[in-house]
Amino acid sequence: MDIDLAIQMAGEEKVGLVVRGPIDADDVKGSVSDVPTSTDLKPWKVKKPWELFRAVSPANDIEIYESKAVSVASQDFEVTPPETGYLCIRCQGDEEFYIPSHVVDCFQCVDIILHGDAIFKENLEKMIRFPDIRAEIMEAVLRFVFIEHLNNVKYAKYWGPDAPRLVFQFEVEPDQVMDLIQASHFLGIKSLLNVAATMVAHHLADIPDVSSMLPDLAWCVAELLTAQQLFDAEQRPDFLSLNLETSVLWERHCKRLQVEDLVQPVSASNYPSYDTWDFSEGPPPTSWKSLYVTHVLQQLADRQDGEKLDDFFAEVALKGKFACRHTIRGMMWDWVLNVPKSLPLASYVSLFPNIFSLVLVKLPLGKELADGTLPCMSLGDILSHLPHLQHLDVSESGVTADAAVSLSKGLKSHARLQVLRIAYNSIQTRGFSAIAMCFPTVRTLKLFDVRGNGIQLSLAQEVVAALEQSSVKELLLAGNPTSFGIQMPHFQRSGQTHTISIRSTDFYQMNDVAEEVESGPAFILQSYLWSSLPKHLKKLQLAECQVSDSQIGILVRALHGHETIEGLELNDNRITSTGACAIFTWLQGNLSLRELLLGNNNITDSSSTDLIKALGTHPRLEKVSLRGNYSYGEDNLRMVIQAARGQGEALLLTQQKRFILDLSMTDVSHTTRARILREIADVTEIYLFI
Numbered sequence: 131m132d133i134d135l136a137i138q139m140a141g142e143e144k145v146g147l148v149v150r151g152p153i154d155a156d157d158v159k160g161s162v163s164d165v166p167t168s169t170d171l172k173p174w175k176v177k178k179p180w181e182l183f184r185a186v187s188p189a190n191d192i193e194i195y196e197s198k199a200v201s202v203a204s205q206d207f208e209v210t211p212p213e214t215g216y217l218c219i220r221c222q223g224d225e226e227f228y229i230p231s232h233v234v235d236c237f238q239c240v241d242i243i244l245h246g247d248a249i250f251k252e253n254l255e256k257m258i259r260f261p262d263i264r265a266e267i268m269e270a271v272l273r274f275v276f277i278e279h280l281n282n283v284k285y286a287k288y289w290g291p292d293a294p295r296l297v298f299q300f301e302v303e304p305d306q307v308m309d310l311i312q313a314s315h316f317l318g319i320k321s322l323l324n325v326a327a328t329m330v331a332h333h334l335a336d337i338p339d340v341s342s343m344l345p346d347l348a349w350c351v352a353e354l355l356t357a358q359q360l361f362d363a364e365q366r367p368d369f370l371s372l373n374l375e376t377s378v379l380w381e382r383h384c385k386r387l388q389v390e391d392l393v394q395p396v397s398a399s400n401y402p403s404y405d406t407w408d409f410s411e412g413p414p415p416t417s418w419k420s421l422y423v424t425h426v427l428q429q430l431a432d433r434q435d436g437e438k439l440d441d442f443f444a445e446v447a448l449k450g451k452f453a454c455r456h457t458i459r460g461m462m463w464d465w466v467l468n469v470p471k472s473l474p475l476a477s478y479v480s481l482f483p484n485i486f487s488l489v490l491v492k493l494p495l496g497k498e499l500a501d502g503t504l505p506c507m508s509l510g511d512i513l514s515h516l517p518h519l520q521h522l523d524v525s526e527s528g529v530t531a532d533a534a535v536s537l538s539k540g541l542k543s544h545a546r547l548q549v550l551r552i553a554y555n556s557i558q559t560r561g562f563s564a565i566a567m568c569f570p571t572v573r574t575l576k577l578f579d580v581r582g583n584g585i586q587l588s589l590a591q592e593v594v595a596a597l598e599q600s601s602v603k604e605l606l607l608a609g610n611p612t613s614f615g616i617q618m619p620h621f622q623r624s625g626q627t628h629t630i631s632i633r634s635t636d637f638y639q640m641n642d643v644a645e646e647v648e649s650g651p652a653f654i655l656q657s658y659l660w661s662s663l664p665k666h667l668k669k670l671q672l673a674e675c676q677v678s679d680s681q682i683g684i685l686v687r688a689l690h691g692h693e694t695i696e697g698l699e700l701n702d703n704r705i706t707s708t709g710a711c712a713i714f715t716w717l718q719g720n721l722s723l724r725e726l727l728l729g730n731n732n733i734t735d736s737s738s739t740d741l742i743k744a745l746g747t748h749p750r751l752e753k754v755s756l757r758g759n760y761s762y763g764e765d766n767l768r769m770v771i772q773a774a775r776g777q778g779e780a781l782l783l784t785q786q787k788r789f790i791l792d793l794s795m796t797d798v799s800h801t802t803r804a805r806i807l808r809e810i811a812d813v814t815e816i817y818l819f820i
Contacts, residue, residue, distance in 0.1 A: 218257040345373070420453065427445070517546065559585050693721060714744045
């Protein structure tokens with residue numbers, strides 16, 4: 131076993147010296163002429179006085195540096211001054227080694243004995259005993275320090291004390307490495323300890339047992355391991371028995387990946403709620419190791435082109451259990467998961483049993499494979515394979531109503547899912563109802579995104595009741611149509627068939643009418659989804675849902691008493707000033723809302739009076755948007771802006787925030803707009819878009 135110590139010399143040149151095995155006397159510049167010429171002679175193992183090493187120069191010594199030949203005079207270089215003397219080192223078996231005392235000054239223990247304030251017996255005898263170190267190990271140690279000393283002397287002599295040192299090769303038998311690293315640690319030879327630790331790190335797989343290493347020695351080795359070597363080491367029970375805290379090492383490897391915006395790991399015992407996540411990445415990892423493995427496997431998956439699939443799947447099978455999230459992209463789907471001999475989607479995902487986030491966005495899951503199966507039908511099986519999953523995103527992936535029903539079966543037995551996104555698919559009312567019926571038992575789900583799925587928001591009463599009992603805090607329903615009346619189906623009573631239609635022109639009449647209907651055993655009342663909202667709802671998104679003033683009445687009645695709602699989005703609907711007045715009136719009694727978006731409707735400035743009242747009493751409102759309401763004029767514009775300024779002053783005082791009022795793209799003349807902007811140029815309490 132050998133190790134090369136490569137040092138870059140100043141400038142562009144490299145200088146190398148290779149020393150193999152024992153060093154003969156002839157290898158030393160300025161050696162004596164009467165030294166025996168036996169090739170077995172070792173200058174540190176000679177039991178003779180110093181007189182054998184009188185400085186006599188061999189002729190024509192040549193030193194090579196930057197390709198220039200330089201002659202060295204014998205009097206200019208000496209290995210060991212005569213006055214220094216030798217130190218005897220006695221090791222196991224009473225084997226003795228003699229070496230110049232200043233050569234072993236790099237031994238911390240020897241340095242203390244020879245140069246410390248106290249007088250030791252070893253200093254007087256010029257002998258130090260190491261009975262626990264074997265002779266062959268001590269010989270390897272002394273050989274290393276002797277070679278290193280030669281380099282130091284040469285370069286200090288010719289190119290200064292700060293010059294880089296030569297490259298030399300240091301050979302050690304494999305069975306001596308573990309003893310060598312412990313000896314270098316005990317003797318305090320830092321340079322040899324680093325070399326020995328490097329040897330162990332490079333050949334750790336060949337060492338049968340490392341459990342006997344001291345923790346600080348094991349740490350020296352672990353610091354020199356590559357990420358792959360560290361991963362392989364942590365698969366070994368003998369390495370794990372050392373109980374090293376390797377999170378610092380994994381953090382270094384993560385930073386070497388040069389990943390932008392590294393997500394800081396969090397403790398699994400104190401895992402954050404969904405609303406603190408970066409949803410582009412999903413939940414944060416629980417360790418630096420999981421973050422590193424996640425990025426490596428993701429890069430490996432993104433580079434797959436359909437070749438060497440067996441090697442790829444083997445790598446994933448080995449490391450997948452440490453990954454914290456995974457994203458399957460379209461190219462990988464086409465080249466890896468959509469080929470005849472590949473793993474099915476559920477089987478591939480099962481290779482990541484501990485992931486927290488799975489993203490399957492913009493995949494053709496609704497398209498039949500070669501075997502006639504639909505990948506989206508396996509969504510329920512995926513949930514059963516991933517018990518720790520907390521973030522599932524299958525948006526824009528062709529998920530059908532039947533697939534949503536399959537997903538609901540896996541959701542019923544899942545205990546950790548917090549975010550479920552199925553936006554812009556085609557689950558329709560049947561798929562939505564199947565998933566919503568699971569909510570009373572799935573208490574962990576906090577965000578449910580079903581935008582653009584063709585859901586009719588007039589649903590069966592039991593579905594609405596199930597949603598009311600859920601723990602959902604964010605309900606995103608944008609892009610789903612709304613019926614214009616609540617239709618009650620036909621039912622039998624006293625031999626007659628009745629059809630009842632409730633007009634929601636006045637939302638206060640809805641419950642009164644419903645109470646007058648006597649339902650039979652087969653009767654199912656159809657109700658608006660928002661007539662009974664989740665009790666802890668924080669955000670409701672109903673943009674592009676064809677919401678009219680009548681539905682606003684029902685919504686406001688449902689929101690009455692909700693003290694957790696913080697965001698209400700009603701952009702791109704059919705709301706007029708009547709519906710806006712109902713919202714602003716409700717807002718006067720609400721204490722929790724922070725953001726109200728009413729952009730791109732038909733609201734006029736006749737609702738300004740109620741808006742001004744709401745702005746004057748609300749303690750937390752931070753943003754109101756009337757953007758794109760072209761009929762909203764300027765009759766009450768000054769009073770609205772003045773009320774917004776008062777709201778901004780209150781927010782700035784209590785929460786250090788500014789109020790945002792968006793009136794852009796409304797029916798305000800350019801002259802009025804310019805005058806208003808000049809008047810509020812020095813106002814810092816609000817952001818006004820007009």
